[in-house]
Amino acid sequence: PLVADDLGVIALDARIVVSAVREDRKRYSHMSIMPYPTRQIRHAALPDGTPVTIRPVRPEDADMQQAFVRNLSEESRYNRYMSSIKQLSQTMLVRFTQLDYDREMALAVVRDDGAGGEEQLAVARFITDPDNEGCEFALEVADHWQGHGIGAMLMDALFAAAREQGLKMMRGEVLASNKGMLRLMRKLGFAIESHPEDRSLNNVTRAL
Template sequence: MAAAVEDFAPREIVSSRGARITVRAVRPEDEDGFHAAFLRLSSESRYTRFMSVVRDLSEATLHHATHPDATREFALVAVAGDQIVAGGRFVAVPETSDCEFAVTVVDDWQGHGLGRALLTALRDAAAVRGYGRMEGYVLSTNLAMRKLGARLGFSDGPMPGDATTRLLVVVLRGDDGRAAGG
């Protein structure tokens, strides 16, 4: 399922505190900015994003993050001035018509509406590209992500045998192939 990021038209949004933000596809030249944004993350945000302790990103990870495979990945960044302040992506889940999302906002920009803007754009892009469902695994303690998911229509269910994790799911397309809600 093709999910070319270059098809995504950049858009300007205004954060809840009045800052002008550009939401656009990630680019190969974003490697340094992506790394800088990661280094700005608190250890708590790193943990809630990766669900493990991550002290830094390898060159290979940075390359992968900024060179999404158009056949199965889609990645956006939010930029304030010349700084990347948030990023979000989805990747196709093998053997299904579903995709899995992740969203990260640097700490000093959290709570300004960027997570909502990015996840909305990801959800809409996945729907346009024909994915059936979008899902995300989040820590049960991650109330910010769970609330954001609920606001955007994701169900919030338990993971069998794992009380630490919740599965957020939104249906994008019904079994009849029609867009959900359409």
């Protein structure tokens, strides 16, 4: 019931009905902007005992992300970006750190840098395909942290995040010359095929 006069309208009564959320409904799907996914934060230890945190990337990580890319070797930068870039452009930096968590995810492995800040050791990300069935991923690990089990640990976390989004397939492109990455892909169960249009690339796919 409503009462209306020249001053406006007043509702005299209201009722709210709360029902159970459907099991197939994506978390926070009712929101136009998904909040920072704190549930994805977890603490772990590398095989050598180094304590690390795996967490979603935040906008304030821009400087840390830029420093991470600058400190990569030329080979690692080329393997990841397939170009000879020295650092990320401002556009790329914004794109990589200001995320729409509803359709993409970027997880960073960080550790305490001993000065009250964090050092990024690796980052992995995926972007959801328009059909919301699959996604494309990318992974990069700092040169001096390669071979410490970080890649497999981080990809397992990325798989879990993609499954939570309801995705069924993960795919990516890997340079044929990037033998270390291809070994990791085989270890993680990815199928590897030559790119049909570029023999310098391999397509890798994995069911989630």
